[in-house]
Amino acid sequence: MKMNGSQMVCEAITREGVKVVFGYPGGAIMNVYDEIYKQDGFKHILNRHEQASVHAADGYARATGEVGVAMVTSGPGFTNAVTGLATAYMDSIPLVVISGQVPLSLIGTDGFQEIDAVGISRPCTKHNYLVRDINDLPRILKEAFYLARSGRPGPVLVDIPKDVTAEFGEFDYPDSVDMPTYKPSCKGNDRQIKKAAEAIINAKKPLIYIGGGTVLSNASELVRELAQMTQIPAVETLMARGVMGAGNPLLLGMLGMHGNYASNMAMSETDLIISLGARFDDRVTGKLSEFARYAQIIHVDIDPANIGKLVDVDYPIVGDIKIVVEKLIEQLQERVNPKNYESWRDVLKRYNTLHPQSFKDSDEVLKPQWVIERIGKLVGKEAIITSDVGQHQMWAAQHYPFDRARQWINSGGLGTMGFGFPAALGAKVGCPDKVVINITGDGSILMNMQELVTAAEYEIPVINVILNNHYLGMVRQWQTFFYDKRYSETDLSYQPNFKALAEACGGIGYDVTTKEEFDRVLLEAIERKKVCFINVAIDRLENVLPMVPAGGALYNMMLEHKD
């Protein structure tokens, strides 16, 4: 079938089953937008900033497990999208981002809105393409979707010069992809899996270390089954919250810099780490030479480069978590004795009783942890929780009762402030039946607050709970602990009127200072089904604890801070 480049883009998006595209038009991408106007294969949502478009596509992908699609123009449209690409890249989120480019004849001439998009995005995409020939476009689009969702997922950029979007060619959309240079291995080596199973059977203090790869692989049920069958305790990384489910007696909680005592001590004392889709990030390990000194390591990851990158691994297994865990369960069936780990579980139980994840509540001022636990009580399993980056993110990760994978959406790897609100839009568009709440701070929310307009226009009822301490709280906390309280540029005493701001953009605003108000307002906000800001005044100087100071050993936790 003959069609022009713009029609090809729309047709490919439709054939890939994408129902919604987030984007922002501009000169170089106008031909494609002209075709978007004429088609009805998918819906387009106009964000008010390209960064937000990519984050929204990202939130959509994280919530649904489908590929998210964003579309931007050349030059500044593309550079605005870069933070979104990098955010998705660090957390391995499947995205296809289409960017316009100046016409082929102008490339290299410093033309208006020209920038080397493939050059800039090379280190923050799984792969990228500059389309030089209309005949390559169908294949490239097919490959882009395939690369984004297969193997270790990631964002793929397709940069299309304006003349290519106008040119006609044969649209021969391939059914499958054959790339001789790209063959991800998913199955896991059976011999290694057998050896790993032996190691588990022989271990005395094994620990399941669950990372975001488990969520990406949709392996949460199987990982629960593995833990249940073996009665091996588990810890979750920031990216894996929800995999085991709150209240699961085998779940110790989150580990790492702001992990709880039992999780970090478990990691420090275990004799066998069963790492499932985690990558031994510095925020998890603390000082590497002190990390898990007594442990052998089984490392299951679909990306071979993650294995042996930071720690030496005894049982490397390259494969999809889902497939490998299934095989592990098969190997362990009726051979593993849960009783063997009983004394180990008892030790960890004692650690948990000794220093549970807790906080000191107050009647005078709202504590952020209370607010988060309260949200959990009021909406619990049903909600999707997104967050920005900072103290509120850590409090949410620590205190929200996450019950399933894909319920918790945050920028873990890159740590992008401004991610939460647009990601929440994407999540709500992808899962319209769920209540979607962005837990954010008074710093982060301002970084993409223009999305109030998007949410109001498209009637996307996202609730933003702003835990407002009038500080860039996480940096302020480090300044308190490590910089003698020199609060350099972190005091946000000068504030916008958040309530009025939300209302000015067509949303609803609330100011909250008490527990009773919070309950009433949150329930009302859910009821009214409109984008809103709930501005919650919290204790200004509350800290995120426990804390492992950067570069410190995981077992050296600050459990409380005394002035």
Added chain:
Amino acid sequence: MENIRRVISVIVMNESSVLARVTALFAGRGYNIDSLTVAPIPQSNFSHITIVTKGDKRIIEQITKQLNKLVPVFKVMEHEEMIEKEMVMVKFSVKERLSDIAALCGAYNGGIVNVGPDIVIAMAADEPRRIEHFLEATQIFNPIEVVRGGVVAIER
């Protein structure tokens, strides 16, 4: 861990910007490139890149794994069983002792390749370590300019 020298052969799709992907990977992750050569493989869609690098065991392993992750990379070979050769060209004044220069080049699989009114150009092609020796030996002839070609390698 101790730094080791390694020759890595990378077979890549012969397409635009593939070399940039490889070099950007080294720059972005802080790996070292001692030398790099690239040329198309005849009668194929592939090119052969030869990279000489240094790093400890973990880094060398990461380099090969990260290279393998690049989508247009077909194959990465890194081991000790490689035959390596490097070429070098040296410019001398025509007033130097030409027969001695020719004899020296001869000992390193080379010779004099061009003679002009003022200068003479000589070449050698040998193992990288022997190229170092060759360049040391040329010092007495006051070389004006040296251009090294970088290492190429092939599996034994």
